[in-house]
Amino acid sequence: MWRVVPGQSLAFREWDGEAVLYNDLSGNTHLLDGGAVDVLLALRAGPLDAATLAAHLADRFDADGEALPAAIEAMLTDLARLDLVESLPC
Amino acid sequence: MKTRPPALPLLLRVLRDPRIAAGLDAAGWDLLLRQALGADMTAILLVLLEDAGLFEQVPEAARVHLEWARTAGERHARAVRYEVLQIGRALSGLGLPLILLKGGAYAMAGLEAGRGRMFSDIDILVPKAQLGEVEAALMLHGWATTHQDAYDQRYYREWMHELPPMEHLRRGNVIDVHHAILPETAAVRPDPAKLRAAAVALPGLDAGMPPLQVLAPHDMVLHCAVHLFSEGEFSHGTRNLFDLHRLLLEFGRQDGFWDGLPARARELELGRPLFYALRYCKDLLGTPVPDAVLRATAADGPASPLRALMDSLFRRALLPAHPSCADAFAPLAHGMLYIRGNWLRMPFFMLARHLFHKAFLSPDAKPAH
């Protein structure tokens, strides 16, 4: 299960599929793909796992159904490195 | 040398009573802000003025500068929390309590002394036996040692009470890892095990923060005092004295704090620094130290002739580091205290070698913060 790190307000601006997002903890700003922002916003309401995220967001991504959960898991790992999300013990 | 420089500088008068700022003209504000900048206390000045309800009365031109300091202060607070989070992560596998010292402690504990207080390094206290593990864990997480010169490395590791400062390669922030609060080479050796045993866990931390500890109130005051009164460099003398002032005011409201302070100082062999701390806080900042405590610590002070000399030195060195606050004797006072600082930290033969090395072989040596 993954959740947005507490304290992150997810302030972002998106233009033409690319987004900039402010990291409240580190004070850094990140250039992200629109898909990553979709994942973060989907997690805002509450923790979810990669499979559920893939199901919710299938129409937003250009990936086939099989590969999507793994791709999202990889994306979440990258976002975790930036302290935007964290994994929870299930 | 006269024992007392003429009048207190404007910054000290405002620290004692912020309402004085309300009566300043343009030239007065110009001087006050310059002294505050020199002392690295602009953000502290902002806090005092806001607490006193005086911020709206500050003239526009000066208010702009205070707002600049507010922005810098907010950024600093954010960076400190993030850095402590990263340090906690790096050391989480070692099973050590993470004990913060000085500015980092004041900030994370939400103390008055932390408000507006800027500082450049995070200081932590760990057991000497685990220094190697701590250093290795930090290196694994992106910190690298500074002071690559073999002599400087030895200075820190063998003679001082800390590792050479470590700088994070990506973020650029510096961590100082201490195993005691005075160097190995000093004559007085307050037992770090006692400090660690009395350390207090911080409640109410944000989710994700590692468990943090700070020194117990008496020890925090004594550490601040020993740091100020055995240092050789006073570029932050006023700020550090004001830290003591705010710590004493806040902890002084706790039951038993004042009563227990002299005894704890003696237990840690820190009677002399406490004597100086209380004396100069009261003298320069008007800290309300109870008479009973002053009487209890009087015997720990130096004998009369030396006391007069130390007064003349400290009363100059603790003034804001700004040309407007220096009289003709200030350079001499600073010079003597620099030597004293090194003397207290190292025996004579090592001192001579160290000063020689610093002056002639290490022009880029980082000054003690």
Added chain:
Amino acid sequence: MLTVADLPRRELAARLAGPGLVLRTGPFANRIRSDIPQLLDGIALLYADYPVDAPGGFADFHLSLHRAGGLRRFFRPQVCFSHEGVAPFKPLPLAQAYPMFEWVMNWCVTHRAHSWLIIHAAVLERHGRAIILPAPPGSGKSTLCAALVTRGWRLLSDEMTLVRLDDGVVLPLPRPVSLKNESIGIIRAYAPDAVFSAPVENTNKGTIAHLKAPLASIARAGEAARPAFIVFPRYEAGAPVTLAPMGRARAFMGVAENAFNYQVLGMRGFTALGRLIEATAAFEFRYSKLEEAVQLFERLARDGA
């Protein structure tokens, strides 16, 4: 309003040597003290049109540039900058006193003035539209800026674009335009009437000279401008003039990377920069011929696209 040109040279020298000359640049009052003749000459020439405040009042920044003492008074003399009794930088050879002064004036603003998002960029205005030119060193930004200035563009700044945080307007901070090496000759040829400081050689950036800002730009220093375009310039020998639209997210990151205090401002900086990007169109620009570049910018300012 009293300007530097209104003060007799004797008075100028006396203030610099004594209580300080308080010079207004954009929104700032700078109190300057110096005993160095080259600096007096440089200020008298390039700051002739700038307002002067009476000494003894409030100043935002306090700069002292003095000859280093001791043996250095005689042997390889140096200029030392001190700021409230602290010398944050190593001394430079005395001949570099004027460039050091300009550099230190920038430093005072960029590392403290957090009322604005400060972008390392030139900013000029024409036909009511301001164009911001962020660029790391070596991009030809200063040459382009100087050329536009000599063709009637209003100079807001050649180095530091001040974007007000609450409403996104750009505040002018017109100061002499710094030019290096070949650019000096190029602009002298492009604008033969332009007034320059005496070139200083062997600085760590080569030969440096400063171009006097136009009187009209200084006179309008109180007039903010609305930014319309962000243009990232790059000089490329032989390149035809090209203006390529840039994605907004990348433009955002490009400006953030070229801002002095973006990290310090935190969320406010993010919000202000987001608003700036929304309000402007961003481009990447390549050129080799100065005249072509100037004409393209004129069209951009006039036609708005």
